[in-house]
Amino acid sequence: MPAVGNLFTAKNLGAEWLLEQLEFVLKEGVLPDEPGFVLTELASFASDAMLGRVLRASKQIAILQPEKWRLYRQESDFRKIVLSGLSSSDKDVQNFATELIHLLGSFGLLSLRDVLPRR
Numbered sequence: 001m002p003a004v005g006n007l008f009t010a011k012n013l014g015a016e017w018l019l020e021q022l023e024f025v026l027k028e029g030v031l032p033d034e035p036g037f038v039l040t041e042l043a044s045f046a047s048d049a050m051l052g053r054v055l056r057a058s059k060q061i062a063i064l065q066p067e068k069w070r071l072y073r074q075e076s077d078f079r080k081i082v083l084s085g086l087s088s089s090d091k092d093v094q095n096f097a098t099e100l101i102h103l104l105g106s107f108g109l110l111s112l113r114d115v116l117p118r119r
Helices: 017-029 037-045 049-066 068-086 091-106 110-115
Strands: none
Touching: 017 037, 017 049, 037 049, 037 068, 049 068, 049 091, 068 091, 068 110, 091 110
């Protein structure tokens, strides 16, 4: 099942199908191979139609990553994903993006605090 990460290197597979495969693997509690590459591709999928799903998948990847220091290497991908979430018109998606920033901060990735909404 971890090999689903390798599917993200194929350019001829649709984003919807890839996200479905990834969600299945993550639901089973399995970190995909090449999670950094998967996050890079997820950042490119962060459109309104799939944004909530992309945020949830990103959260699961962060949680399942046993070596949290590896998350630092994907800071720019996480930034793109949470910025898309924060700019959504859907309040639930905005809240989920904020929660993801806090979760990543709890793992030591503090550089995303600058995009948190001011209250």
